[in-house]
Amino acid sequence: xxxxxxxxxxxxxxxxxxxxxxxxxxxxxxxxxxxxxxxxxxxxxxxxxxxxxxxxxxxxxxxxxxxxxxxxxxxxxxxxxxxxxxxxxxxxxxxxxxxxxxxxxxxxxxxxxxxxxxxxxxxxxxxxxxxxxxxxxxxxxxxxxxxxxxxxxxxxxxxxxxxxxxxxxxxxxxxxxxxxxxxxxxxxxxxxxxxxxxxxxxxxxxxxxxxxxxxxxxxxxxxxxxxxxxxxxxxxxxxxxxxxxxxxxxxxxxxxxxxxxxxxxxxxxxxxxxxxxxxxxxxxxxxxxxxxxxxxxxxxxxxxxxxxxxxxxxxxxxxxxxxxxxxxxxxxxxxxxxxxxxxxxxxxxxxxxxxxxxxxx
Numbered sequence: 195x196x197x198x199x200x201x202x203x204x205x206x207x208x209x210x211x212x213x214x215x216x217x218x219x220x221x222x223x224x225x226x227x228x229x230x231x232x233x234x235x236x237x238x239x240x241x242x243x244x245x246x247x248x249x250x251x252x253x254x255x256x257x258x259x260x261x262x263x264x265x266x267x268x269x270x271x272x273x274x275x276x277x278x279x280x281x282x283x284x285x286x287x288x289x290x291x292x293x294x295x296x297x298x299x300x301x302x303x304x305x306x307x308x309x310x311x312x313x314x315x316x317x318x319x320x321x322x323x324x325x326x327x328x329x330x331x332x333x334x335x336x337x338x339x340x341x342x343x344x345x346x347x348x349x350x351x352x353x354x355x356x357x358x359x360x361x362x363x364x365x366x367x368x369x370x371x372x373x374x375x376x377x378x379x380x381x382x383x384x385x386x387x388x389x390x391x392x393x394x395x396x397x398x399x400x401x402x403x404x405x406x407x408x409x410x411x412x413x414x415x416x417x418x419x420x421x422x423x424x425x426x427x428x429x430x431x432x433x434x435x436x437x438x439x440x441x442x443x444x445x446x447x448x449x450x451x452x453x454x455x456x457x458x459x460x461x462x463x464x465x466x467x468x469x470x471x472x473x474x475x476x477x478x479x480x481x482x483x484x485x486x487x488x489x490x491x492x493x494x495x496x497x498x499x500x501x502x503x504x505x506x507x508x509x510x511x512x513x514x515x516x517x518x519x520x521x522x523x524x525x526x527x528x529x530x531x532x533x534x535x536x537x538x539x540x541x542x543x544x545x546x547x548x549x550x551x552x553x554x555x
Contacts, residue, residue, distance in 0.1 A: 235264050236528075237287035238307070238554045242320030242410045245276045245520075253280060270294045272303045277411075279303045279320040287552065297400070299343035304400075314504055314533050316552075317404035319344070321411040327480060330441050333414055334451045344400035401454075405504045406531055407490045408554070409455065412522065415442035416482040417464065424480050428463065436464075440483060455488040458511035458527065465513050465523040473515055487511065487527045505532040529554045 239260060246252045253268065260266045265285030272279050283291065291307055298304075304319040321340055324332035401407045417424050418439040427435050437443060437460065445451045460483060467479035475481045489508075494501035509528040517524050531552040 235261070235284060235286075236553045236555050237284050238552060239266065239282040240318050240408065240410075240554060241278075241280050241282075242303075242318075243278050244322050244412055246278060249273060249278055252278070256280065257282070270296060270307075272296050272298060274298045274300070274303050277303055277320055277322055279318065281307070281318065295345070297344040297346075299340050304344055314405045315403075316531070317401065317407040319401075319407065319409045319411075321409070321413070323412065323414040325414050327416045330415070330445065333441075334445060337451045341399050341401050345403075346398075346400075401490060402492065405492050405533075406506060407455075407492075408487065408529075409452070409489070410487045410525075412484055413442060413486050414484050415440065415445070415486070416484065417441070417480055418444075419480060421475075421477060421480045424464075424482075425475070428481060433460075442483075442486065452488055455490045456506075457486060457488045458508040460511065462511075462513040462525075463515075463523075465525060467521045468518070468523065470521050471518050473518060476521065485513075485522055485525045487525055489529070506530070507532075526555070 239256075241256055243252065253271070257266070257268065260282060266282045267285070267288060268280060269283045269288060269291065270279075270281045294307060296304065303321075304317060307316040307318070319340065321336070323336040401409075417436055418441060419427075424436065427433075442452070442457075446453075446455070464475075464481035464483050466482050466484040467476045468474060469476050489506050491504055491506055493503050507530045509530060511525070511527045513523045513525050515523055531554060533552060
């Protein structure tokens with residue numbers, strides 16, 4: 195299959211152990227869901243990878259693994275060197291997408307998705323931060339540069355970003371490292387009904403201008419300690435001690451990175467570094483949770499009196515230990531995004547009937 199850090203995989207690409215774990219987690223969640231939400235199909239699959247080999251072959255494998263009854267179609271994709279981000283939408287969800295916009299800065303990529311009702315914007319960012327145990331400040335700087343550089347045309351040159359039915363602009367800066375993209379409203383619609391590249395996104399923080407942001411990738415934050423000590427803690431199942439020494443969590447607590455972002459509880463072993471072809475940790479590296487999926491929900495501003503914040507519920511968060519083609523294990527997650535269905539008098543009945551809940555993997 196290839197691929198260094200797939201951020202999300204559909205059921206067809208999960209091993210038997212992971213499918214069982216996912217089914218158990220989904221069954222627990224379904225007991226708490228309203229009846230009409232049970233059995234709901236996934237609306238949007240988002241894949242962020244690094245060093246996954248031939249992009250065309252990788253996307254062919256992804257498309258072939260998606261559930262055949264969903265009518266899934268690739269709606270956006272973007273590549274920057276070895277980083278790749280691709281979105282597949284179900285036929286139903288595609289009708290609710292009004293626009294797509296993409297951007298790239300030198301260590302990450304992204305796509306923005308805009309929903310018709312209400313005017314919600316979802317931002318997906320795939321990135322690859324600086325490596326090595328002692329490069330914490332470099333990783334923090336990568337985060338800051340990416341969120342400042344995405345959609346900032348004044349400080350970046352233009353590159354091409356692919357989308358179903360057309361091509362739209364992506365920016366690429368020399369000093370920053372990240373890819374980002376967004377779906378939004380506005381602009382002229384193509385023949386398929388999706389508007390592209392319609393709204394200016396030149397804010398100092400791209401994540402602040404979107405209702406929901408998903409940030410995924412090889413963030414490269416390590417566990418403080420040496421390989422011998424961390425190995426002992428893993429064998430002793432002292433995971434809380436490992437989490438307490440996780441560089442990303444420590445930097446978040448200090449307010450230095452991923453401010454306002456959330457991450458689900460990690461119940462899987464560190465995803466790095468393995469001897470390729472095996473599930474054995476390399477003795478030359480400290481096992482770490484380098485591959486992460488985080489999200490952030492924007493709270494309405496005080497002047498947005500009628501606005502309702504979106505809500506995000508994570509349905510599962512896991513790794514895929516069966517994958518041995520890389521020195522990383524892929525991480526996967528599922529989300530239910532509630533977009534607060536509006537009962538607005540000015541909205542046509544057909545639009546009001548649109549489902550307000552979006553399921554993302």
